[in-house]
Amino acid sequence: MTINRRDLLGYGAATIGAATLGLPRTAKAAGELTIAYNVNLPSWDPTTGPSAVNPTIQGLYQSVFDQIIGQKPDLSFTPGLLTEWGWNDDRTKVKMTVREGVKWHDGSPFTPEDVVWSLTRAGDEKTGNPIQFVWKNVNNFKIDGNKITGDVVQFDPVYFKWMSFLTGYILPKAYYEKVGAEGFEKAPIGTGPYMVDKFERNAFLRLKANPHYWGTKPAFENVTIKFVTDAASRVAEIESGSSQVTLEIPYEEYDRLIKKSGLAGSIKNVSDIGMIFFNNKDAMLDKNVRQAAVMAVDKELLVKRLLRGYGQPIDTLETPEYAAFDPSIKVEHNPDKAKELLAASGYSTKKPAKFTIQTTKGFKPKDYEMVQAIVGMWRKVGIEAEIEVYEIAKHYELRAAHKLAPAAFYNWGNSIGDPTTSTGFAMFGPSPHSSWKTDDLDAKIGPLWGEKDEAKRIAGWKAVDKYIAEQAYVLPLIQYAQPIVHSKKVNVVQHVSGALLPALMTPAA
Secondary structure, three states: OOOOHHHHHHHHHHHHHHHHOOOOOOOOOOOEEEEEEOOOOOOOOOOOOHHHHOHHHHHHHHHHOOEOOEEOOOOOEEOOOEEEEEEOOOOOEEEEEEOOOOEOOOOOEOOHHHHHHHHHHHHOHHHOOOOHHHHOOEEEEEEEOOEEEEEEOOOOOOOOHHHHOOOOEOOOHHHHHHHHHHHHHHOOOOOOOEEEEEEEOOOEEEEEEOOOOOOOOOOOOEEEEEEOOOHHHHHHHHHHOOOOEEEOOOHHHHHHHOOOOOEEEEEEEEEEEEEEEEOOOHHHHOHHHHHHHHHOOOHHHHHHHHOOOOOEEOOOOOOOOOOOOOOOOOOOOOHHHHHHHHHHOOOOOOOOEEEEEEEOOOOOOOHHHHHHHHHHHHHHHOEEEEEEEOOHHHHHHHHHOOOOOOEEEEEEEOOOOOHHHOHHHHHOOOOOOOOOOOHHHHHHHHHHOOOOOHHHHHHHHHHHHHHHHHHOOEEEEEEEEEEEEEEOOEEOOOOOOOOOOHHHOEEOO
16 A cells, blocks of 8 residues: 555544544553544434434444444344334334333433433424434323333334434433533433543544443443544554554455455445435436436446445345345346437437536545446436536535435435335435425325335335336435454454444454
8 A cells, every 4th residue: 555645644643643632552452442433423412413314423322322222233123222112003102111220321220201201302393303203203102110102193104113223312311401412412421332431522432331231241341433534544544553443445445454464354235325316307307318327327337346346236225125125126227228218309429418417525435436437328328417526515405405416426324224214215305305306206105104004015115116217216326335444353243234333343262
């Protein structure tokens, strides 16, 4: 590896900062673990604000807070702070059993009151929970011992699934009311496997094992998580031994590093996908243009050439881990057919269809390079696309205002694997997360939100996915593979959600 001067300076600053703040440059004892993480942690409340729906920081939250319902590394659900959950026969009430004997980090008891307060707070639009539209569907909670019931305002089939997903955390009622939002930011407590020992914003987080933890005690007593947002610096961290684990590095660096003495790696398909939103305006209103844009893209080549074979092509917004995945839905790569479709609308390589495609650059591995390659494939069939680069925050702003360009690259996560949180939120017109907004599609999706028959619901979503593929309303690209490099002295269990969890790591024998 060649490190240029800028990278070297960045690494030097990180190392100096670590020394100044008292961070270990290398592991000092078997009970210590150091991780070079790829993002910062902006807020300690996992239930409010933009941070709450940022998938990349959920591993940090899950280290300190327990999710209401647990999720195993393969995405299957398991008892967490609730040991039992479900609906009554006519789906008008929810029933929950709260785990007993759990303590908060300050030693105070975790109670059903904490659950009711947290769920009620999450459903109140004034508290700023980004998933309030899910939590508002149940209210009027009642407690009987360690049992809780609640009235269903509107049936939502994924209500319990969200308890393992974004904002699905319980906060301590008494402590939060005592210290307030500002006090909680300064000294957060949860019931999770680790407690916050020290936190320096934009620098590092130091965790210590929770002695009161109700589950399996973490193998590492102390964990230091360095916030190293530059990929080259993360490579330097792991290569120098300053950190024992890192993630989301370039695939070519992953292949190089795992061949080095003392290092190993894990790379697995996770629940994130790469996609291109189409916006229902300008050239994209022409079905022939949309279908040609989809057919012209060689997804297999993108994976092979740009991603070094990691990840897999997809043809819908569902991956094999998702409940509504339908392998029979295929969209062919056929440049000749793409040319015919464009010709039928009066376009050709000499008179191309023109539009803008927006993309991030470096937010996901090879995002910009992938869009460059796609634009090249489009050019060969009669589409001329101009690339506009923006920050991910700008994408969110434009998408919420329905002002994205006719095409826009994005990555989508769905660790609960339900079609409502992939196809649903991405494609339903009234959703603030959608780009394509047309009545025909909304009419097909609308009835599925409250469908009580599970088999009928999943079949309905598969039919929607098939219709979307036929109409070319979106361009699904790939399912991502997440690269993790670690010292051979550490065993790492990779989570399909993409969350990097120190509680799942153990010292190697």
